Amino acid sequence: MESTGTVLRELRGAQKSAKGVSLYSRYVNRRAGRIFAAAAYRLGMTPNQVTSLSAVFTFAALASVALARPTWSLAVLVYLGLAVGFALDSADGQLARLTGRGGPDGEWLDHVVDCAKMILVHTVVLIAFHRFFALPADGWLLLPLGFLFVAVLTFCAGLLREQLGKAAARSGPGGDAGARPPVSRLRAVALLPADYGVFCLVFLLLGDETAFRIGYAVLAAVHALFLVAFLVKWFRELKALRAG
Numbered sequence: 297m298e299s300t301g302t303v304l305r306e307l308r309g310a311q312k313s314a315k316g317v318s319l320y321s322r323y324v325n326r327r328a329g330r331i332f333a334a335a336a337y338r339l340g341m342t343p344n345q346v347t348s349l350s351a352v353f354t355f356a357a358l359a360s361v362a363l364a365r366p367t368w369s370l371a372v373l374v375y376l377g378l379a380v381g382f383a384l385d386s387a388d389g390q391l392a393r394l395t396g397r398g399g400p401d402g403e404w405l406d407h408v409v410d411c412a413k414m415i416l417v418h419t420v421v422l423i424a425f426h427r428f429f430a431l432p433a434d435g436w437l438l439l440p441l442g443f444l445f446v447a448v449l450t451f452c453a454g455l456l457r458e459q460l461g462k463a464a465a466r467s468g469p470g471g472d473a474g475a476r477p478p479v480s481r482l483r484a485v486a487l488l489p490a491d492y493g494v495f496c497l498v499f500l501l502l503g504d505e506t507a508f509r510i511g512y513a514v515l516a517a518v519h520a521l522f523l524v525a526f527l528v529k530w531f532r533e534l535k536a537l538r539a540g
Contacts, residue, residue: 325383325493362424367503425439443512446523450523
């Protein structure tokens with residue numbers, strides 16, 4: 297079997313494009329995912345098994361938010377569980393590209409886990425707010441619901457944009473309409489607040505109710521602004537695709 301160093305070099309050549317990716321995903325999550333992918337390859341794991349392991353780490357961390365009273369030690373454990381789960385979410389795709397064992401079933405499973413994660417992460421915050429937090433007003437319970445709406449709409453709209461762009465590229469003259477913009481360091485920095493890995497950092501504040509509420513509320517507002525910008529951008533791109 298190939299050495300770990302050889303596998304890591306091959307994985308570096310099997311990366312997705314860096315276009316449209318934040319600095320965190322590019323320099324932190326993908327690199328961590330590469331190490332996990334190399335370990336999974338050495339262990340003979342399949343991409344779907346890595347996806348399932350990602351789900352175990354993520355869902356265990358989220359369950360603890362809903363079931364255990366917040367403490368600083370819990371905050372660290374939750375963050376580590378979410379961060380490892382996110383890195384494994386990158387590792388499954390890297391392993392699939394390295395081994396050529398990817399397929400529609402793996403892509404479907406990956407999207408199902410991503411969708412479940414996106415729904416649960418805000419659901420458990422709502423549960424924690426209700427069970428453990430001394431909220432200054434009941435209106436705070438609406439915040440996780442609003443954040444969930446923003447997250448689901450962003451996920452679905454982005455997925456539709458990608459699929460419609462691919463379909464148009466196969467069938468029409470506007471073949472470049474689904475292409476991403478050139479790699480931009482400024483864009484990679486600007487996308488940091490919308491990165492799931494950066495969002496996970498807010499759980500490090502879980503030991504302080506006020507700090508967590510404020511941090512979570514700020515991220516909710518930022519994600520809402522990004523949603524508006526994304527929707528306008530994607531609509532214009534699809535409209536241009538039709539015109540082309």
